[in-house]
Amino acid sequence: MNARLTGVGMTSARTRARMIESLRQQGIKNEAVLAAMNDIPRHIFVAEALEHRAYENTALPIGCKQTISSPYIVARMLEILLEGRQSIGKTLEVGTGCGYQAAVAGRLTRDIYSVERIMPLLEKARNNLALLPDLRHVRLRHSDGNLGLPLIAPFDSIIVAAAAPEIPRSLCDQLAPGGILVLPVGESEQYLYCIRRTAQKLIEKKMEAVRFVPLLTGLEK
Numbered sequence: 001m002n003a004r005l006t007g008v009g010m011t012s013a014r015t016r017a018r019m020i021e022s023l024r025q026q027g028i029k030n031e032a033v034l035a036a037m038n039d040i041p042r043h044i045f046v047a048e049a050l051e052h053r054a055y056e057n058t059a060l061p062i063g064c065k066q067t068i069s070s071p072y073i074v075a076r077m078l079e080i081l082l083e084g085r086q087s088i089g090k091t092l093e094v095g096t097g098c099g100y101q102a103a104v105a106g107r108l109t110r111d112i113y114s115v116e117r118i119m120p121l122l123e124k125a126r127n128n129l130a131l132l133p134d135l136r137h138v139r140l141r142h143s144d145g146n147l148g149l150p151l152i153a154p155f156d157s158i159i160v161a162a163a164a165p166e167i168p169r170s171l172c173d174q175l176a177p178g179g180i181l182v183l184p185v186g187e188s189e190q191y192l193y194c195i196r197r198t199a200q201k202l203i204e205k206k207m208e209a210v211r212f213v214p215l216l217t218g219l220e221k
Contacts, residue, residue, distance in 0.1 A: 004044060004131070005041055005044065005131060005132075007041060007043055009052070010051070010052040010053075010054075010055070011041070011043040011051050011052070011054060011055075015055045016038060016041065016042070016055055017038065018055065019037070019042075019055040019057070019071055020034050020037060020038050022057060022071075023037065023057075023071060023072060023075050026057070026072055028072070028075045028076065028079055029079070030075075030078075030079045030082055032082065032108060033075050033078045033079050033082065033104075033108070034075070035107070036078070036104045036105075036107035036108055037071065037074070037075055037104055039104075039107055040100065040103045040104050040107065040132070042054045042055060042068075042071065042100055043055070044128055044131055045062075045068060045098040045099060045100040045103070045128050046060050046062065046068060046098065047061075047062070047063075055071070057070050057071050057072050058070050059073075062097055062098040062121065062124070063120070063121065063124070064118050064120055064121050064220075065213070066097055066118070066121060066213055067097070067213060068097060068098050068100050069097075069100075069101060069161060069212075073210065074100070074101050074104055076192070076208075077101075077159055077182045077192070078104065078105060078108065078159070080180070080182045080192070080194050080207070081157045081159060081180050081182055082108070083180075085180075087108065087109060087156075088105065088108050088109050088156060088157040089109060089111065089155075089156025089157055089176075089179075090109070090111040090112075090154075090155050090156045090157070090176070091105055091108075091109050091111065091112040091113070091155060091156065091157040091158070091159070092112075092113050092114075092115070092148060092149055092152075092153075092155045092157070092158045092159075092171075092174070093105060093112065093113070093114040093115070093158075093159050093160075093161065094114075094115055094145030094146075094148070094158065094159070094160040094161065094162070094171070094183075094215070095115075095116065095145055095160060095161030095162045095215070096114040096115065096116035096121065096122060096125045096140055096161075097116065097121055097125065097161060098121065098124055098125055098128055099114075099124070099125030099126070099128045099129045099138075099140075100128075101159070101161055102114040102125065102129070102138050102140075103128075103129060103132060103135055103138065105138075105159065106135045106137065106138040107135075109157075110137050111137070112137065112138050112139065113139045113140075113141060113149055113152060114138060114139070114140050114141070115140075115141045115142075115143040115144075115145050115148075115149065116140065116141075116142065116143075116145075117142070117143065117144050117145060117216065117217075117218065117219050117220060118220045119142055119219075119220060119221050120220075122140055122142050125140060126140060142219065143219070144217055144218060144219060145160065145162070145215065146164075146168055146170060146171075146215065146217050147170055148168075148170055148171050148174045149174070150170075150173075150174060153173075153174035153176075154174055154175060154176035154177075154179065155174055155175060155176060155179060156176050156178070156179050156180075157179065157180055157181075157182075158171050158174065158175065158179070158180075158181040158182070158183075159181075159182050159183070160181070160182070160183030160184070160215065161212070162184070162212050162213050162214060162215035162216070163183075163184040163185060163186060163187070163190045163210075163212040163213070163214055163215055164183060164184070164185055164215040165185070165186070165187055165214075165215075166185060167181075167183070167185055167193060167195060167204070168183075168215075171183075172195060172197070172202055175195070175197040175202075176197070177197055177198070177199055178196075178197065178198070179196070179197045180194060180195070180196050180197075181193075181194070181195040181196075182194050182195075183195075184210045184212040187214070189209065190209065190210050190211060190212060191206050191207060191208065191209055191210065192206075192207040192208055192210050193205065193206055193207065194207060
C-alpha cells in the first residue's frame with residue numbers, strides 16, 4: 001500500500017477514527033456516511049504542510065481561493081442526501097475542489113459526476129483521486145457548476161460545495177422525481193437548503209447556518 005495513504009501520527013488511521021467519533025458527538029448518525037468518511041484518507045487531499053491538520057473539524061485552503069469543507073459539513077450534507085433513502089443514487093457534485101467530497105460520495109454510489117470550473121483544481125482532484133483506484137467511477141468534468149450537466153440529468157442527488165445567491169433553477173430542473181438537492185444559499189448570511197422533488201412540486205427546507213465560498217460562473221483555465 002502507498003505509504004502516504006496509510007499515514008502516520010496526525011495522519012494515521014487512529015487519528016481518522018477520532019474524527020469519526022467527533023462527528024458522532026456532533027450529531028452525525030448515518031453509519032453509511034461515517035463509514036465512507038472513515039474509508040477516505042482526508043490528508044491526501046490537502047497540501048503536505050497542512051496534512052497534520054487534515055482530521056481537524058475545519059475547512060482548509062486548497063489554492064485558487066478555495067477550501068476543502070470541514071469534515072462535519074461533508075458528513076452533514078451527505079447525511080441529508082441519504083435521509084429516508086438507501087442510496088444517494090445517480091449523483092452530481094458541483095464544485096469538485098480537491099476531490100475529497102467526491103471521494104466520500106463515491107463510497108455511497110457507483111454513479112457520480114463532479115464538475116469544477118477551475119482547471120488547476122480539477123487537475124489536482126484527478127491526481128488525488130488517482131491514489132484511490134477503486135474510485136475510478138467518480139467522473140470529473142471541467143464545467144460551470146451553475147449549469148449542472150443537462151445532457152446527463154436527471155440526478156437522484158445533487159450536492160453543491162459553494163454558496164449560491166439563490167437556489168439555482170437549472171439544478172432544480174435536473175432533479176429526478178424523488179431527487180434531493182443540498183446546497184448553501186446566501187451571501188452575507190448563508191444557510192443549508194434541502195430541496196426535494198415530488199411528483200407535483202419542489203419542497204424547500206431551510207436548515208442550519210453555514211459558511212462557504214461563493215458559487216461563481218464561467219470557466220478558468
